[in-house]
Amino acid sequence: DQQVKQNSPSLSVQEGRISILNCDYTNSMFDYFLWYKKYPAEGPTFLISISSIKDKNEDGRFTVFLNKSAKHLSLHIVPSQPGDSAVYFCAASAGMDTGRRALTFGSGTRLQVQP
Amino acid sequence: EPEVTQTPSHQVTQMGQEVILRCVPISNHLYFYWYRQILGQKVEFLVSFYNNEISEKSEIFDDQFSVERPDGSNFTLKIRSTKLEDSAMYFCASSEVGSPSYNEQFFGPGTRLTVL
Numbered sequence: 001d002q003q004v005k006q007n008s009p010s011l012s013v014q015e016g017r018i019s020i021l022n023c024d025y026t027n028s029m030f031d032y033f034l035w036y037k038k039y040p041a042e043g044p045t046f047l048i049s050i051s052s053i054k055d056k057n058e059d060g061r062f063t064v065f066l067n068k069s070a071k072h073l074s075l076h077i078v079p080s081q082p083g084d085s086a087v088y089f090c091a092a093s094a095g096m097d098t099g100r101r102a103l104t105f106g107s108g109t110r111l112q113v114q115p
Numbered sequence: 116e117p118e119v120t121q122t123p124s125h126q127v128t129q130m131g132q133e134v135i136l137r138c139v140p141i142s143n144h145l146y147f148y149w150y151r152q153i154l155g156q157k158v159e160f161l162v163s164f165y166n167n168e169i170s171e172k173s174e175i176f177d178d179q180f181s182v183e184r185p186d187g188s189n190f191t192l193k194i195r196s197t198k199l200e201d202s203a204m205y206f207c208a209s210s211e212v213g214s215p216s217y218n219e220q221f222f223g224p225g226t227r228l229t230v231l
Contacts, residue, residue: 032218043119043206043222044158089158093218101146101210101218102160102171 003027004092006106014114019077021109023090026071030092034103035064035075037086044089048075080113087111117141119223121207127229128197136192136226138207147190148208148220149182151175158206164190165212197230204228 005024013019021035031052036044050057050064050073057064063076077084090106120139128134140147149161162172164182181193190209194201204227208220 034219036222041224043121043208043224046219046221049219091158095218100171101148101163101220102173103148103150103158103218103220104160105158107157 003030004090004104004106006090006109008109009107010110010112012112012114013080015082016079019075019080019084019111019113021075021077021088021090021111023073023075023106024071025073025092027092027094027104028071029094030104031095032093033064033066033073034091034093035062036089036091037084038089038108039086047088077111080111082113082115085111085113117143119207119209119221121205121223121226123226124224125227125229127231130199130230131196134194134197134228136194136205136207136228138190138192138223139188140190140207140209141221142188143211144209144221145212146170146210146220147182147184148210149192150206150208150222151203152206152225153200153203161192194228197228199230202228202230 034049035047038044048059048062048064066073087108087110089108091103122137147164152158160173162176163170179195183191204225206225207223210220
């Protein structure tokens with residue numbers, strides 16, 4: 001099941017620079033998208049979300065962009081900090097109208113921010 | 116800051132035994148979920164629960180699994196007869212009901228289940 005794909009298993013950036021994490025989806029029914037950060041031996045931590053009626057949502061250093069026609073979303077972290085080093089998961093759900101809430105996760109991208 | 120808690124952090128059991136994983140969702144949340152992550156694989160949805168009943172479940176959530184909200188704070192996942200392939204990290208999550216945070220799910224730290 002590859003409905004949500006994160007094609008880059010890892011990404012390394014310098015502290016202070018921009019980190020861009022990408023996610024593609026195939027299910028056109030998805031209408032709500034989320035990014036989670038995960039440290040080893042911990043649960044996913046919610047970062048930011050976006051509904052399909054928007055193309056951008058910003059929260060501090062984190063911005064999510066949604067391109068519905070391309071079925072693509074990205075997470076921008078500016079400026080990147082060493083504490084941002086973690087695995088980032090993209091997730092999607094298809095239920096704003098129907099009430100369905102099951103999240104479908106991508107495989108994750110490991111971000112390493114070099115000091 | 117309110118958080119989802121899960122107990123135990125690690126559960127070891129023999130194949131065929133019953134296990135109960137426990138979760139305390141965030142107190143004002145009304146939607147509850149279980150997910151699992153088998154080592155090296157994606158996080159997978161198992162079940163969602165609202166208003167004292169299952170609202171959605173995946174094909175993984177077969178008759179061996181059940182969920183319950185036995186009181187006003189706990190949410191449990193029971194596996195009746197564990198199999199080797201049930202070994203995984205099990206995450207509980209909860210969310211509010213209304214917009215704009217309609218499906219922002221907050222996860223607990225997980226229970227690592229090891230079936231021998």
